[in-house]
Amino acid sequence: MTRLSRRTFLAACAASAAAQARDIAQLSAFGAVPASGDVDVVIIGAGAAGIAAARRVAAANQRFALLEAADRVGGRCVTDARSFGAPFDRGAHWIHKPDSNPLARLATGFDIYPAPRAQSLRVPPRAARDGELEQYFSALVRSSRAIMDAGRGKVDVAARAALPRDLGDWQASVEFTLGPYSTGKELAQLSAADFARAGERETDAFCRQGYGALLAKLAANIPVQLSTPVTEVDWSSGLEVRTPKGRIRARTAIVTVSTGVLASGAIQFTPALPKRQLDAVNALSLGSFEHVAFELTGNPLGLPADDLVFEKAAGPRSATLLANVGGSALCMVEIAGPLARDLAREGEAAMTAYANDWLAGVFGGGARRITRAVATRWSVDPLTRGAFSAASPGNADTRRTLLEPLRERVFFAGEAVHDTLWGTVGGAWESGNRAAESALRKMGALREPEKDKPRPRRRRR
Numbered sequence: 001m002t003r004l005s006r007r008t009f010l011a012a013c014a015a016s017a018a019a020q021a022r023d024i025a026q027l028s029a030f031g032a033v034p035a036s037g038d039v040d041v042v043i044i045g046a047g048a049a050g051i052a053a054a055r056r057v058a059a060a061n062q063r064f065a066l067l068e069a070a071d072r073v074g075g076r077c078v079t080d081a082r083s084f085g086a087p088f089d090r091g092a093h094w095i096h097k098p099d100s101n102p103l104a105r106l107a108t109g110f111d112i113y114p115a116p117r118a119q120s121l122r123v124p125p126r127a128a129r130d131g132e133l134e135q136y137f138s139a140l141v142r143s144s145r146a147i148m149d150a151g152r153g154k155v156d157v158a159a160r161a162a163l164p165r166d167l168g169d170w171q172a173s174v175e176f177t178l179g180p181y182s183t184g185k186e187l188a189q190l191s192a193a194d195f196a197r198a199g200e201r202e203t204d205a206f207c208r209q210g211y212g213a214l215l216a217k218l219a220a221n222i223p224v225q226l227s228t229p230v231t232e233v234d235w236s237s238g239l240e241v242r243t244p245k246g247r248i249r250a251r252t253a254i255v256t257v258s259t260g261v262l263a264s265g266a267i268q269f270t271p272a273l274p275k276r277q278l279d280a281v282n283a284l285s286l287g288s289f290e291h292v293a294f295e296l297t298g299n300p301l302g303l304p305a306d307d308l309v310f311e312k313a314a315g316p317r318s319a320t321l322l323a324n325v326g327g328s329a330l331c332m333v334e335i336a337g338p339l340a341r342d343l344a345r346e347g348e349a350a351m352t353a354y355a356n357d358w359l360a361g362v363f364g365g366g367a368r369r370i371t372r373a374v375a376t377r378w379s380v381d382p383l384t385r386g387a388f389s390a391a392s393p394g395n396a397d398t399r400r401t402l403l404e405p406l407r408e409r410v411f412f413a414g415e416a417v418h419d420t421l422w423g424t425v426g427g428a429w430e431s432g433n434r435a436a437e438s439a440l441r442k443m444g445a446l447r448e449p450e451k452d453k454p455r456p457r458r459r460r461r
Contacts (some may be wrong), residue, residue: 038249039063039441042241044230044267045256047075048103048425049217049413049432053254056436058222060353060445065248066222069229069243069383073219076258076384077425079210080293083374087210088293088330090376091387092425098205101426102433107217111208113326121310123366128312136312139170143178147187151196151396158393159195160187172313180337181320183390183423184287193396197420206306208326232268239409252439254414256432260286260385273406282400283395284416286386288341292333292355294373299324301363311362319358333358336387344379351375388423389416408442411435 043050048250057064072078076091095112098104104112121128121136128136138291143163158177179187183195203227207214225245232242234251241248257267258431301324303309310320317339322332333355335343339429343351350372352373359367378384391398399419402412413435414428421427440446 003399015347024241030242030317037065039065039168040251040443040445041065041254041436042067042239042248042250042252043256044233044241045069045075045253045414046073046219046224046226047256047414048077048215048258048428049415049417049435050075050254051215051222052411052429053256054222054224055218056433057357057440060440062266062440062443062445065241065250066224067228067230067248068224068226068242071227072216073224073226074212074426075213075256077212077215077442078386079212079216080374081210082211083293084295085328086326086328086330087208087213088325088332090293090374091212091378093206093211093216094424095205095207095211096421096424096426097203099203102429103203103214103218103426105233107207107214110217113208115204115206116306116308117202119279120303120307121312122309122362123312124362130395131311136170136173139164139167139174140177142277143167147192148196151192151194153192153431156191156193156394156396157374158188159190159192162192164186170312172315173310174320176313176316176318176337177310180287180289180318180340181334182315183389184289184336184340185390186316186337189390189392191391191393191396194391194399194422197396198422206326210330215425229255230267231412232270235410236270251409251443254413254432254435254439255410256383256428256435258286258386258414259284259389259416261383264385265383266382275400277412278406278428280395280398283392283398284385284389284402285392286388287337287390288344288379289336289387290335290344290351290376290378292335292351292370292373292375294331294333294355295329296323296368298332299329300368309362319355321359321362341379348375348377350371351377388424405438405442411439 033170040062041054041064043064043066043195043411046066050066053067054064076175078090080090081087095101097110121133123132141335146164147162149158149428179185183190227245229244230241233241235260239250239253241253249319259281305324305327307323310319320334322334352370352375378387399417404419405411415422415424417420417431418427437446
């Protein structure tokens with residue numbers, strides 16, 4: 001099966017990635033500032049975008065303050081090494097396009113290994129037959145192409161409206177795989193143009209030590225003010241950022257928090273964000289994607305390492321299984337879309353109960369019952385409020401709106417501000433690097449790229 005993905009974006013930032021790969025032991029000299037003070041750049045949020053921005057600003061020898069509301073770095077990409085005594089990623093874990101992913105290129109000392117190309121399908125409670133596999137993959141490929149074709153049209157429609165009419169009893173499976181599993185949202189709430197710009201990918205990888213651990217390592221030499229939530233960004237005349245610990249004045253600011261946090265009003269902007277930016281934030285609301293992690297010792301399901309198992313769904317209440325992560329006994333039932341949001345609101349017990357019922361239905365009554373599990377609840381976490389952004393129908397272009405700075409002082413970054421790599425850690429990283437370079441240019445700390453001058457015409461004799 002061709003794994004759905006977002007289109008690769010690299011060329012514009014290749015030089016910056018190479019510069020950031022250098023030794024950054026000197027970064028602490030530029031970033032260390034008190035809770036109150038003056039800096040060149042204040043960066044709000046220490047996820048992938050914030051870390052990338054801080055590294056770029058530090059490489060330009062500018063003073064910065066990196067503020068993070070949580071007690072850790074990583075944002076929605078964090079590795080848990082305590083719950084099971086082995087690392088597992090509570091958030092993002094797919095390393096898309098590892099050959100060109102900027103984080104994979106910076107992963108010195110980490111084991112980046114390819115994810116299996118094949119995936120499994122169950123027709124509960126048995127494994128799918130060859131003919132059923134062929135039908136499912138054919139329906140999936142035809143549907144993906146139909147949505148992408150519709151997304152290239154003049155009118156941005158809902159992705160569901162573009163589906164072929166002859167999917168039959170594969171309809172629910174296709175809608176789950178292309179909708180909640182791939183984007184965190186149902187196809188009826190998803191822009192076909194946004195889906196088309198994301199494109200496809202055929203190669204993915206995992207980090208054996210954890211994707212979040214890799215991100216944390218890249219932030220190791222960067223001074224971060226943890227447990228420091230920003231309450232207000234005052235961009236009325238100068239620029240001042242307020243936290244419970246004090247005030248920081250800066251020449252520019254880079255805001256990397258999720259669109260869910262921006263929409264919640266947790267950070268007050270003075271003056272308020274313009275309607276254009278507010279509409280973009282609301283149009284790029286976050287979908288839901290949760291994990292229920294547990295151990296199945298002895299491989300009772302007989303699945304290979306890192307096997308991704310889908311089911312022939314009978315309705316919208318579906319899930320997937322990522323089995324034997326990295327060859328270990330760790331497994332994850334992955335729940336997405338409205339179902340994930342509702343279960344997260346009910347609590348970990350409800351999520352674990354659903355995972356048990358789903359496993360029993362997909363693998364039969366003999367499937368071993370989960371006795372100890374860890375469930376994520378990104379949908380109700382006040383510091384994230386969801387998984388990743390997905391544009392609503394008619395609003396794919398709003399990602400470009402968030403690229404527009406406020407009075408050349410406030411810049412936005414994060415996965416939601418990337419046209420083609422939205423929903424990915426790599427996209428957030430590229431966006432943070434790009435925002436930092438824009439801020440540096442406005443401050444005169446980085447040269448504007450030279451434009452090719454037209455050659456003078458020669459007059460003919």
